[in-house]
Each structure stands twice: as C-alpha cells, then as structure tokens.
Amino acid sequence: MTSDSFDSFDPLSFSTIPTPPEGFKSGFVxxxxxxxxxxxxxxxALVGQKVAITSPTAQTTRNRLRGILSNDQAQIIFVDTPGIHKPHHELGKILVKNARMAIDAVDATLFVVDGSVAAGRGDEFVAxxxxxxxVPVILGLNKIDQQPAEEAEAIDASYQAMADTHGWxxxxxxALHEQQLDTLLQTLIDRLxxxxxxxxxxxxxxxxxRFIMGxxxxxxxxxxxxxxxxHSVAxxxxRVEEDATITRILATIHVERDSQKGILIGKRGSMLKTIGSEARQQIQKLVMGQVYLELFVKVVPKWRQSRSRLEDFGYRVEE
Incomplete structure (x- = not known):
C-alpha cells in the first residue's frame, strides 16, 4: 500500500453495516x-481498546475523539472531549469551545467527576x-477506588447533592480498574x-x-x-509508507522554544530515542505489524497563539 492509498483508506469500505434487531438502540454520548x-x-475501558491517549498531565485530550461500542443491545458512539477549564491561550479557547459545542450535539451526556475528592467549583461550573x-445527563463518579475511606461518605454526599439538584x-x-462499568453502560443504554x-x-x-499515530x-x-x-507540543x-513487512513513519514534533527542543532531544538524543522507541511499540499495536519511526523536532514560536498555525496542526473550532 502506498502513502497516498494509506491516507485515503476508508474503514467503512471494508465492512458492512448490518440491520439492527428489534429494540436496538443507538446514539452519541x-x-x-x-x-x-x-x-x-x-x-x-468502555470501548475495550485504546483509542484515546491517557496521561497524569491535565488537558491531555485536544480533539473530540469518537470511540465506538457495539453490543447486542446498542451501538454507542462516545465523544471524548477536552477538559473544560479556564483557557490561557488561543489553543485553550478552541478546545473549551469545542467541548461546549459537544454538549449540544449528542443524544446523552456523561458528566465525569473525580470521585477521590469532593465536588468543587470546577465541577459546579461544568454542571x-x-x-x-x-438531553439526558448522567453524573459519573469515577476513581471510587481512590477514595480515602474516612472521607468516602462526605465525597459521595457532595456529588449526590449535585445530582439531586439537577435530577441526574x-x-x-x-475506569482504571473497570469496576461497575456494566451498571454505567446499562444506565446509558436505558437513556438512548x-x-x-x-x-x-x-x-x-x-x-x-494518521491521527492516532500522532x-x-x-x-x-x-x-x-x-x-x-x-502543552507546547504539536x-x-x-509521511507514512507501508509495504508487506514494515510501516515507515516520518513525524515532526513542533514546540515553541529552543529550550523545549533541547529537553525533547535530551543528552545525545536520549530523550527523543526513548519517546520514539515507546511510541513505536504502541503504533505497532495499532497497525498490527512492524514499524520504523523517525522523529524530528522543530521550533515554531507561539504556535498556540496563531489561528493559522493551529489550523495547520489540525486544531480548529469544530462544526
């Protein structure tokens, strides 16, 4: 497969969409x-496969990413949105605006909160x-495995009060340990x-x-x-070239300052080598084959403040 054919690959052309059984439900959440x-x-965890990246760093998600779950009862298209926060640059404004737009463009909303701490002002703002x-809203109390035992009752009560106020x-x-996800899933299906x-x-x-690779x-x-x-990385x-034995990928990491470029490259290229090696292992799972990954680092000053640069890197207000 050539690079051009790889770019234009349409997964729908290789699969068929069946007729659903009676009582089947579907929708966007x-x-x-x-x-x-x-x-x-x-x-x-709900989809059963890694389609979104995760990290201890806040504001990991930048695009509205769709994950698709299909079972005998329903097909749910989950729309993972950027975290709603106070933006400090043009990129942040676009991300938050896209997250807000997603609220009005779905069939149901799952409002996820951190159940290891009590409800705060940020949660109240999203509420x-x-x-x-x-559309129906479900309040999802995540991270129950991380609740301090002596605070669990008070934490639960703070979110129950929020749910009662709005009738949710x-x-x-x-999510991390996949506990009680069956209950959550059935609650979602019931509202579709x-x-x-x-x-x-x-x-x-x-x-x-290509998006998943990046x-x-x-x-x-x-x-x-x-x-x-x-947060300064795009x-x-x-280039992607695929043959019978290996997929070759050429990618550029864009940063805003020379100091950031130095950190990413590391001493004698050690950091870039580590990033490339571990990313290659993940991409091999995606393409189900061997991967050769070559990375470059380029400085593009203040790209997060530039509308044109943001669009070049795929960040724009979604319709």
Missing part, C-alpha cells in the same frame, strides 16, 4: 468534565453548563432511543490512523516530560 478526571481512560441541556442519576465506578447502526460493529473509532507519539511526550513542554505525521 458526550463525555465531559474537568481536566484529568479520567474521561479518556473511561472511553478506552451549570449542562443544566440547560435538553449518579453512577459510581472506576431506538436507532440504527451508525458504523460497522467491528469498528472502535472513526479517526484516521496521538500515540504525543502520549509518550506527556509521560516523559514535565512543566511547559507537554505532532505532524509527514
């Missing part, structure tokens, strides 16, 4: 909440955005209307492979660097 509450980890919504059902679970398959049932995401590279940068570096997949 937006996953919203503050940064770092476990939204991407939850979507991966105020969801309150006028015409409250479901407790742990009868509908068709939107995608072939064997598909887990509608994102192109995200897997960015994930390793999030895991291995600190301070301002992770990945461009410059």
């Amino acid at each position: 937006g996953i919203v909440g503050r940064p770092n509450v476990g939204k991407s980890t939850l979507m991966n 105020s955005l969801l309150a006028p919504s015409a 059902p409250l479901v407790k679970f742990s 209307d009868p509908g068709p398959y939107y995608y072939p049932p064997d598909l887990v995401t509608d994102q192109p492979e 995200e897997l590279i960015r994930e390793q940068i999030l895991l291995h660097t600190r301070e301002e570096v992770p 990945i461009a997949i410059d």
